[in-house]
Amino acid sequence: MAWRAALWVGIYLALVVAPLVVLLIGPMPPGVGFWWDLSMAFGFSGIAMIGVQFALTARFKRASAPFGLDVIYLFHRHLAIIALLLILAHFAILWFGYQDALGTIDPREARWELTMGRVALVMFALAVVTSLWRKRLRLEYGLWRFSHVVLATLGFAAAVSHIVGVGTYTDAPGKRSLWLAITLFWILLVVWVRVAKPWTQLRRPYRIAEVRPERGKAWTLAIEPDGHPGVRRFMPGQFAWLTLRSSPFRLREHPFSISSAPETLPRLEFTIKELGDFTSTIGEMKPGEPAYLDGPYGVFSIDRHRRAPGFGFVVGGVGITPVMSMLHAMAERGDRRPAWLFYGSPAWEDAIFREELDRLSGALDLKLVHVLERPPEDWAGETGFLTQEILDRHLPKDERADLRYFLCGPPPMVEAAEAGLRAIGVPLDRLETEIFDLA
Amino acid sequence: MRRRRALMLAIFTGVLVALLALGFALLHPPGAPVGAPA
Numbered sequence: 014m015a016w017r018a019a020l021w022v023g024i025y026l027a028l029v030v031a032p033l034v035v036l037l038i039g040p041m042p043p044g045v046g047f048w049w050d051l052s053m054a055f056g057f058s059g060i061a062m063i064g065v066q067f068a069l070t071a072r073f074k075r076a077s078a079p080f081g082l083d084v085i086y087l088f089h090r091h092l093a094i095i096a097l098l099l100i101l102a103h104f105a106i107l108w109f110g111y112q113d114a115l116g117t118i119d120p121r122e123a124r125w126e127l128t129m130g131r132v133a134l135v136m137f138a139l140a141v142v143t144s145l146w147r148k149r150l151r152l153e154y155g156l157w158r159f160s161h162v163v164l165a166t167l168g169f170a171a172a173v174s175h176i177v178g179v180g181t182y183t184d185a186p187g188k189r190s191l192w193l194a195i196t197l198f199w200i201l202l203v204v205w206v207r208v209a210k211p212w213t214q215l216r217r218p219y220r221i222a223e224v225r226p227e228r229g230k231a232w233t234l235a236i237e238p239d240g241h242p243g244v245r246r247f248m249p250g251q252f253a254w255l256t257l258r259s260s261p262f263r264l265r266e267h268p269f270s271i272s273s274a275p276e277t278l279p280r281l282e283f284t285i286k287e288l289g290d291f292t293s294t295i296g297e298m299k300p301g302e303p304a305y306l307d308g309p310y311g312v313f314s315i316d317r318h319r320r321a322p323g324f325g326f327v328v329g330g331v332g333i334t335p336v337m338s339m340l341h342a343m344a345e346r347g348d349r350r351p352a353w354l355f356y357g358s359p360a361w362e363d364a365i366f367r368e369e370l371d372r373l374s375g376a377l378d379l380k381l382v383h384v385l386e387r388p389p390e391d392w393a394g395e396t397g398f399l400t401q402e403i404l405d406r407h408l409p410k411d412e413r414a415d416l417r418y419f420l421c422g423p424p425p426m427v428e429a430a431e432a433g434l435r436a437i438g439v440p441l442d443r444l445e446t447e448i449f450d451l452a
Numbered sequence: 453m454r455r456r457r458a459l460m461l462a463i464f465t466g467v468l469v470a471l472l473a474l475g476f477a478l479l480h481p482p483g484a485p486v487g488a489p490a
Contacts, residue, residue: 022461026465029469030468030469033469033473036476037472043481047477047478048477050476050480051474051476051477053476054473054474054477055473057473058473061469062465081454085458087455088458088461088462091458091462091463095462095465095466099469442453446455
């Protein structure tokens, strides 16, 4: 797996530097001065990184498998900030050093290719700002998603037309074809993600088979393939993007963890907590309604650690969902490796899958540790938040360093659990985390 | 672990392209008048 990861990182780096290499090789117009040239190079670097962003979010299964799609989206986020800084630097150098070359900002009088550059800059900045602070700006997920795609695609088109329109570095005959090839590759990527993929989803529809309420304002939604075999296999703990009550072309999909085991395919179950947005409409869904699926994705699975002597699951709230998939799979397979489940819930009544976990602990070698923020009066178990002390009390000292841990829940809980586990002697490379907040 | 690696690779990419950009600006032979956009 390591060589595959290295191969994809190599391909990714090649894609990032390709436009710069085109810029550097072959005949070049004479330089204008250090700062001017630096500004141009920053512009090319920034656009190259943004071009790669489309590849990162294209959800290529082979390319994402060694890393996990969740971390690729996190990487996409980091890269967007760096790319925006480069493009801002490109503009800032011109603004401070070469005002005359920029000319007027009024689009009616400015050169069209320079206006395109400014439009691209504003769109990229908006795309980054609305993503980093989506919740603070109270932007609903569906609306954000749609605006993100529109801003990124139109911004990119504006940037490419800006480069071609200015033409200084792309006009030489050899470079023009190379640059065209790169642009074509980026356009094909966008077409693949926005047209070809939704089309394949539309041709492989699913139907809602069941919607049932769970504790803690959560719902389990079961879907079954309609007229095709459906997903052939997945690893317990993976997630998928679901489109409900909409067309796959309309970008109204949401990522959810699968809560059922691969052994019960072709039926797939997702457990979704009501969070006041789209998720609050899950309970209104009716059996028979269509659903569209993109997935499965993710590396948060016991199936990637077949030699692990046992497992530690540390979850909070609806973070139990992927762990349920793993526990169900272990039960179906008769897997008797020891497992510890630390499960934080606000209250006993809100502990999703409470009864099912009791049943599963009979079929598995599972030690269940509920941690309640607001325990009932007669509660004898752990209370408050998940702490190092709680982990230390329940994990056997001689086995804890060898277990494979899966952490899933709100970021503060996951960070506290990471720190707690490390403090009691668990090596960092034994921890697997699912990054929840993709945006 | 994966988070840290993602951050490191992003920073590495940023440094790599910034160095290439710097190389371009330093090595590019001068000639055209300053301020000419095209």
